[in-house]
Amino acid sequence: MRITRVLALAAAIGAAALGTAIAEEEIHFPAQKWSFNGPFGTFDRASAQRGAQVYKEVCANCHSLKMAYYRDLGGIGMEPGAIAAIAASVSVPTIADDGSVAERPALPSDHFRSPFANEKAARSANGGALPPDLSVITKARDGGEDYLHALLLGYGDAPATMKMGDGMNYNKMFPGNQIGMPRPLSDGQVDYSDGTKATTEQMARDVVTFLSYIANPEMEARKRLGVKMVLFLVLMTGLSYAVKRKVWADVDH
Amino acid sequence: MAGLHKSDFANPVINWIDTRLPIFTMMQKEYGVFPTPKNFNYFWNFGALAMINLVIMIATGIFLAMNYTPHVSMAFDSVERIMRDVNYGWLLRYVHANGASMFFIVTYIHIFRGLYYGSYKAPRELLWMIGVVILLVMMATAFMGYVLPWGQMSYWGATVITNLFSAIPVVGEHVVTWLWGGFSVDNPTLNRFFSLHFLLPFVLVGVVFLHIAALHVTGSNNPLGIDVKSPQDTLPFHPYYTMKDSVGICVYLLVFAALVCFAPNLFMAAENYIPANPLVTPSEIVPEWYFLPFYAILRAVPSKLGGVLLMFGAIAVLFVLPWLDTSPVRSAKFRPIYRNLFWVLLIAVVTLGFVGAHRPEGIWVVLGRVATFYYFLHFLVILPVLGKLERPLPLPESISRPVTSGGGGPLPGGAAAKPMEKA
Numbered sequence A: 001m002r003i004t005r006v007l008a009l010a011a012a013i014g015a016a017a018l019g020t021a022i023a024e025e026e027i028h029f030p031a032q033k034w035s036f037n038g039p040f041g042t043f044d045r046a047s048a049q050r051g052a053q054v055y056k057e058v059c060a061n062c063h064s065l066k067m068a069y070y071r072d073l074g075g076i077g078m079e080p081g082a083i084a085a086i087a088a089s090v091s092v093p094t095i096a097d098d099g100s101v102a103e104r105p106a107l108p109s110d111h112f113r114s115p116f117a118n119e120k121a122a123r124s125a126n127g128g129a130l131p132p133d134l135s136v137i138t139k140a141r142d143g144g145e146d147y148l149h150a151l152l153l154g155y156g157d158a159p160a161t162m163k164m165g166d167g168m169n170y171n172k173m174f175p176g177n178q179i180g181m182p183r184p185l186s187d188g189q190v191d192y193s194d195g196t197k198a199t200t201e202q203m204a205r206d207v208v209t210f211l212s213y214i215a216n217p218e219m220e221a222r223k224r225l226g227v228k229m230v231l232f233l234v235l236m237t238g239l240s241y242a243v244k245r246k247v248w249a250d251v252d253h
Numbered sequence B: 001m002a003g004l005h006k007s008d009f010a011n012p013v014i015n016w017i018d019t020r021l022p023i024f025t026m027m028q029k030e031y032g033v034f035p036t037p038k039n040f041n042y043f044w045n046f047g048a049l050a051m052i053n054l055v056i057m058i059a060t061g062i063f064l065a066m067n068y069t070p071h072v073s074m075a076f077d078s079v080e081r082i083m084r085d086v087n088y089g090w091l092l093r094y095v096h097a098n099g100a101s102m103f104f105i106v107t108y109i110h111i112f113r114g115l116y117y118g119s120y121k122a123p124r125e126l127l128w129m130i131g132v133v134i135l136l137v138m139m140a141t142a143f144m145g146y147v148l149p150w151g152q153m154s155y156w157g158a159t160v161i162t163n164l165f166s167a168i169p170v171v172g173e174h175v176v177t178w179l180w181g182g183f184s185v186d187n188p189t190l191n192r193f194f195s196l197h198f199l200l201p202f203v204l205v206g207v208v209f210l211h212i213a214a215l216h217v218t219g220s221n222n223p224l225g226i227d228v229k230s231p232q233d234t235l236p237f238h239p240y241y242t243m244k245d246s247v248g249i250c251v252y253l254l255v256f257a258a259l260v261c262f263a264p265n266l267f268m269a270a271e272n273y274i275p276a277n278p279l280v281t282p283s284e285i286v287p288e289w290y291f292l293p294f295y296a297i298l299r300a301v302p303s304k305l306g307g308v309l310l311m312f313g314a315i316a317v318l319f320v321l322p323w324l325d326t327s328p329v330r331s332a333k334f335r336p337i338y339r340n341l342f343w344v345l346l347i348a349v350v351t352l353g354f355v356g357a358h359r360p361e362g363i364w365v366v367l368g369r370v371a372t373f374y375y376f377l378h379f380l381v382i383l384p385v386l387g388k389l390e391r392p393l394p395l396p397e398s399i400s401r402p403v404t405s406g407g408g409g410p411l412p413g414g415a416a417a418k419p420m421e422k423a
């Protein structure tokens, strides 16, 4: 009986392995080491702050970050003064006292300003392609952060045999290999104030760290809570098991 | 005084209430001294776990509903607002979303426990059938809940599943329009799904109450599958099973907490973090993992109506299972052939789960058909026939005396040895 059970289990695992093996026909991107991986992971503050700079200077020309507030930058260690200054450097639409449409400097409590007024404006500025909102982008793609990192580095020359669409760019990580986004990052594109060398890889890593934070601003609190809960429940499991043993000690079963 | 209950509780307040409304006496009878077979293994924890899970779902759901907006243009953003702007909103949402997965894990184990130990057999047929009703209501609730965040998978999942009803001859198309409240999945659909998703868990509470009420009439089955013969076979529910359930609850919460805090999106499709877009069909529309076996059965035959019938048939056979299985012996322990076929069935169902996750191409079509065929073969042919052919092993005389004739020490507490029963 034991043997049939083991066999059954082996067969089930075999079927599962076969299943995943057959499924793996898609593009491969290498798993990266991220500061936020694992149960104790945290966002690398310096990297995320540099990433915020990359977003602001590069990606924000095309991509919105609708769900994030300027105050969220506090979660990656920026000082309130710096955040207020960043917000104030952006103007957001408002309705003036006389009812006319006007602009005012943004406050930390404002959402990040979107680069385009609406989808049509975004598309017409990007050759018909729509730059997606990046607020939850790391959760919205299989492969998450690893995929994004690979995508930003995946640009190159199209193979001679490939017929590229109008305004399309070759990217070996994008499904179909043709993407409407022109290569956004190249070496030295931004000036990092902390002296870090702005290689393409470094900028990709930083902006992905930032976007991962924006998609999961609760992650550090969540993992801290998780560690406490797991410790507590391990203790409770041990305790209740001990009590159960004691209660059952006199039962012949 | 006529009609008043004679309460034995010493506490005067409790006594006063109990005299007029004997709920304390009832709880004492049903959960305090309730005679429970003494030989449960840990698989008997899962009913209690399912009950706790239901309470967790309702508790988190009520608070989510306070912050959620059921409108096509706001639903997606309102869920993300819950995650970001509501105090511990991320905890509420991740507990609720992963709670659905935990609920199905727990319930599926609970069901397979019933299949292995023959808990569906007389006199527990109705208890089992109420269980199948619970499963159906759970599925409807989970399906509609998944639509609420209004991501791509919400939208397209709802479109695919509601479209199944168009397979009904003649009136199909009308039924679908009626379900949608329009000519496609849209705001009216979202609104009614929200309303029903709020309602159905409370229906579940009612059905679970019936499930437990029926259980407390027949009493629990046990790993030996034989009837309780004497008080020596049982223990009072409290403290023995309250304690044993506590151990299970701690382990369950441990797994749940780790899932929520360390891998909250493990069971979630990335696609559902993209707002619903009726103009863009995702490359693959895959339901939540707990529907995958049924989804595979749905796609096992080339006909839409056939697939729908098979899918509902897969649950219908569970409903009549007590009459399909003709063996009088409950526990698989004493059924040398069924014991192995149980595992084959489990493999078939797991295989169907994998098939459901893949496009119906190549090997997956074949696997899906073979496993679907076997699923129905198991219930419709093997079980009825096997009961007649299989020679069960000798059953123990009683729970407290596991060895049949000859062996076995003196009975604890001098339980009366009764002649062996047929079932």
Ligand code: HEM
Pocket (backbone or CB within 6 Å): B043, B044, B045, B046, B047, B048, B050, B051, B052, B054, B107, B110, B111, B114, B117, B119, B120, B124, B127, B128, B130, B131, B132, B133, B134, B135, B138, B204, B208, B211, B212, B215, B219, B220, B221, B222, B318
């Ligand atoms: C909301 C979901 C459910 C809840 C809260 C629930 C709750 C319970 C509880 C507390 C018990 C007693 C403890 C135990 O035996 O594990 C029980 C027993 C049982 N349940 Fe469920 N249940 C659920 C779903 C189901 C389903 C879907 C089925 C079958 C299709 C089912 C079939 C049974 C049977 C046959 C028993 C008696 C088992 C025995 O005594 O051996 N239940 N249920």
